[in-house]
Amino acid sequence: MAEKQRMDSLTMALRAAREFQDGMVINLGGGLPLLAANFIPAGREIIFHTENGALGFGEICTAGEGDHNLINAFGQPVTPQPGMSFFEQAEAFAMIRGGHLDCCVLGGLQVSEKGDLANWVVPGKQVIGAVGGAMDLASGAKKLIVLMTHNTREGESKIVKECSYPLTAKECVDIIVTDIAVIEVTERGLVLRELAPGWTPEEIQELTEPTLIMAPDMQDIQLM
């Protein structure tokens, strides 16, 4: 049996990227989600969208290289690619809000069992929240993947019955990829689909506030 451990950021991003299907238009949030750009499954063509007005750009440039007039939403220069296009802010969000994004990967602070997402402010810690495009992305993307650690540093479940933090959007999350599990949000509730190697369903349940539905075909997290 594999040694029980939590997956690192890159492994989590690799798992999230397995959801990317050929031809999808995808927007990646900052931090952890952005790492998923490095793990596009072989043979699939993905069109990345960025809120600051580009579609179809390539990889993030090495530090110190690239053109500052070709950047992602986090100010990082990216490489040009054939087929790439540029547009202004209202157009960038018409794409998001009009349902033209196939998939979006965002970070999360809390996800409820109904798929509500809270990810823009930690009450009491920040004097002001910074919502950016998170509310638009969460309510506009066809498929929303939340990529986050399963528990807080204090060990609390980030997957909750009801979000206590201010919401980003209601009933918007489709899949939660954590450092120990892959959970699908369904009308019946949260379905535990995949486990990190070495973990048992009971151990995952213990670290999760709402009751999980055990998928009949549950398996170890699939990375390849």
Added chain:
Amino acid sequence: MALNKVIASFDEAVADVHDGAVLLIGGFGTVISCASRLIEAIGRRDVKDLTVVGNTAGFGEEIWNIYGFPGCDDQDLLVRTGKVRKAIVSFPVHHLVETNLEKKLKAGEVEYEMVPQGTLAERIRAAKAGIGGFYTRTGADTVIEEGKETKIIDGHKYVLEYPLKADFALIRAYKADRWGNLIYRGTSRTFNATMAGAARVTIAEVDEVVELGDLDPEVIVTPGVYVDRVVVRQEAG
């Protein structure tokens, strides 16, 4: 002289920015995509109680120095020098430092309205297009909905948002002609192109002014009708 929107200096271009003016400030967050010379020119004026509208409230020259843009400044200049009374922005924080907006908010010296990025862009576009308001799903069942009308459309809750009207739009573009037609570079269109024409007066800071006819009509991004004044970075003071 035929129609010529080109103004000789940045100071002249912002000479009528007045106390209490609402300023749309273009760009997305980086200093090279905002109208920094126009902002600096307003910084030289004795004005107060400004409202700044933009994706961020600026990060300031210290941050831009760290990022390799020494001597560059953004709308943080107006915030930190006490010229701003209110900021309407979507992303006012920085992961490296506490912004001056955060400091001023803690001190109770400024007001702040947070607007989701897409709603901000659409409220600005609505002002430009003469639209009286619009319903959007963004912000439904969140703090953004508080105090606003909502409506169920096709089974989903939508929030009513109003146009964001302003006195001046300060935008950054690549090339202009004397009619005010504009083109941009790469990902620098952002709020610049959205804000063009959304205020009573739109002022464009550009790298270059070219002869009328030199900009291919097939690729003009902002038609000159949306632009009132053009100032060139290299030539003007």
